[in-house]
Amino acid sequence: MKKLIIASAMTLALLTTAAAQGGPTQSTTAIKTAHTVNAGAAETGRNSFTEGQAREHIAHAGFASVSHLTKGNDGVWRGTARKSGHNVQVALDFKGNVSTSHR
DSSP states (O other): OHHHHHHHHHHHHHHHHHHHTTOOOOOOTTOOSOOOEESSOOOOSOOOOOHHHHHHHHHHTTOEEEEEEEEOTTSOEEEEEEETTEEEEEEEOTTSOEEEEEO
16 A cells, blocks of 8 residues: 555656646556566566666666666566676566566
8 A cells, every 4th residue: 555655646746747847748657666576477568668767677676787688579678687696587577567587
């Protein structure tokens, strides 16, 4: 519940800032404020993240040295990164969830 309230407040702040600056208020549904890390597989789907946004989401989820990012035909960004001294395969799905597997 707390995460939902924080995410809602951040979304409202972003929309208010865009409106105050006279900018567009269209939303990008793929971008989320939480950087969830899960051990399951990334969900496939239409992904509007740029490579820079994908790298940022993965880094905010606690990963370093994010590299070799490529977006597959399934809409999932995949690459390599380091976390807790281990090399891992990372994936970012259209919802902004980060999935991992050890190399």
